[in-house]
Amino acid sequence: MxxxxxxxxxxxxxxxxxxxxxxxxxxxxxxxxxxxxxxxxxxxxxxxxxxxxxxxxxxxxxxxxxxxxxxxxxxxxxxxxxxxxxxxxxxxxxLGSGLLIGAPAGSQAVPLRLSDPSTLALLRQGQLVSVVLSSSQGMDGPVHNDVLAESVPVLWTPALAQENGGLLPAQENAAIVVVGASADQAVQLAGAINRGKVFLIL
Known part of the structure; x- marks a missing residue:
């Protein structure tokens, strides 16, 4: 077809x-x-x-x-x-499990909430990005930048959503991107926004 x-x-x-x-x-x-x-x-x-x-x-x-x-x-x-x-x-x-077709065995689709939503306008499906976590201890503590995952593929962005459907309701997906990751990378990426600010290197 x-x-x-x-x-x-x-x-x-x-x-x-x-x-x-x-x-x-x-x-x-x-x-x-x-x-x-x-x-x-x-x-x-x-x-x-x-x-x-x-x-x-x-x-x-x-x-x-x-x-x-x-x-x-x-x-x-x-x-x-x-x-x-x-x-x-x-x-x-x-959309769905087919997003991981052709990916290495054990790959997982991981949603990320970005600290800078404007980055989403620069993303395209299949693009490789690196995920960086920026965190600090206390209000005046030094800032540490850690690379959580390198060269992971973008699987989904809000641009693929429609007003009448999508992976998430429109009001919830404004800063969300889904990437493909290995099992170890997925553990590092899950809930990263709760540990600091999440940014992408394109």
């Missing part, structure tokens, strides 16, 4: 957003959405024609569209990044 039109990051998938298309077996990525069982039902249980193969593609061999899940499992999910018209949808295209 491919995007029927350009889709923005954070878009919630509807039946009209996907269409079946012939794809060479050698070009089908792992985790691609297959057209098998792709006919979604509307609220009145009528088949949605937007998911039927486009004209001229009848009889396309399923070997060209083998994938891991059916489209009915994907409708209503939120895109983790933008898709161009004709781009194949995969499990990594969706």
């Amino acid at each position: 491919v995007a029927a039109h350009d889709l923005a990051a954070g878009h919630i998938l509807g039946a009209a957003d996907l269409v079946a298309a012939p794809v060479s077996p050698h070009m089908v990525p792992d985790g691609a959405l297959r057209p098998e069982s792709a006919t979604a039902l509307t609220e009145n249980n009528a088949p949605t024609t937007a998911l039927q193969p486009p004209a001229g593609t009848e009889g396309v061999s399923e070997t060209g569209v083998v994938a891991l899940a059916s489209s009915t499992d994907w409708l209503g999910n939120q895109l983790s990044g933008p898709l161009r018209r004709g781009e194949v949808l995969t499990d990594a295209s969706l």
Whole structure:
């Protein structure tokens, strides 16, 4: 299944957003959405024609569209990044566990609340950042800067959220970024904002 039109990051998938298309077996990525069982039902249980193969593609061999899940499992999910018209949808295209697809074994998604929310405007999904904790003992104590994690990938920012949905309510996600981290890094990052100020090095 491919995007029927350009889709923005954070878009919630509807039946009209996907269409079946012939794809060479050698070009089908792992985790691609297959057209098998792709006919979604509307609220009145009528088949949605937007998911039927486009004209001229009848009889396309399923070997060209083998994938891991059916489209009915994907409708209503939120895109983790933008898709161009004709781009194949995969499990990594969706918010959720798919954010860690391809990451080293044991990787975890860790939310961070930043002390400087304006930094979020500079972030892009997949960008590598280092996380720094700035802390001091007492009001007049010396400031210590500690690198909690280096070169961790950005998985999610508020730019991927929509007014009607997202990982967190809009009023709660203004300073939140989600990064991928190893188990040891995740322990250091968890609740870091409670130990000082959290900043990113881009």
